[in-house]
Amino acid sequence: MKEISIFIAFLAGFISFISPCVLPLVPAYVSYITGSTSERGKIFTLIRAIGFVIGFSIIFILMGASASYFGQIFAYYKPLFTKISGILIIIFGLHMSGLMKFNLLYKQFRVSEPKEVSNWVSSIVMGMAFAAGWTPCVGTVLASILLYAGTEATLNSGIMLLICYSLGLGIPFIITAIFINSFTKLSPQINRYLPLVSKLSGIIMIIFGILLFFNKLQTLSRYFYIF
Template identity: 50%
Template structure:
């Protein structure tokens, strides 16, 4: 499951960033984070402040995600005797989350939204880390679906280290576009408006990918494909 799981974790983080719950709010997040302001269709902020605060923010949400990955892996190790049952439940839930993400299901419980609210703006890199942690814990539903799927994969991992690594890759998938887009909006908000038009399509694509992954996990084909890929890699070497 290693190669496919890691690839899914990265694209899960990437598409989570571009979810309709998070991406449109990016200017507000970055403004709150840096203490800058929107003027002349761009974010007015010191570049060094932007880089440092963004780094702190990324460290903050990564800490929470990695901790969740470690917890899920540890729980999976405790329930090792029920591995097949856990795999089947995980596959079913991932399919359910994928249907919800793609808009093919409308389960009210999964549509409940939580966001962090704080009146105090970030003053230094430490407070940026705290804001990142708050951002990760006060998560919105469409990102939570992808994150939950990654955690379900982590719960099936053979080692605690792999679960941590899986969520580190997920965090990286969110961190890269966060840095790039944060820099872009300091020059112009036009790119943001253009990307906004395609958010619903990205959510649908993410949902379909999750459904396919869920069927692979549910049927037990995930392990077979990963084993084949590993054998092929060794053969190539």
């Protein structure tokens, strides 16, 4: 069960990265944290990208710790909390897939990013600003993982889920930052498939929410071991 939870969290992070709200903006984020990317070496870009990832990972992990802490408080009501979490994740999936739209999920909360990214610490601050003011697509997927973290038995389990989520989002970002010139050339072709990616991601979230609601994630875990 632990392995499938880690896999789901990592996959959720990757889904956030390839969402239509994030992927097209990656070149802008990379350019912002590195300056003129065409004039910077790969090591410089790598260091700045890692700083950005560390920044949003700190915020996400703190969120996971908080979600697990409150989950432990409501441990007595865990069956009810799990069902409510499943319903909310299904709603997020319906929204992301486009099958239903909920205006409330379009709202964003932003904090000010540094006016200029002049060093590695500024990259971390920029990453924290990104996490604190996530876009709607990241918000629905992240909220699903936070809800799931809230159903975990221990604080460490919730933190681990958000570490895996951060890795799923951060590793592709770092790789893309290093090869940003190639990515920019491929962007027009990639962007054509983003609506389809969003729909498929939403369907995955719906399925996950249904399994969580009926407490059937163990079934998915057995299939995971088979493959």
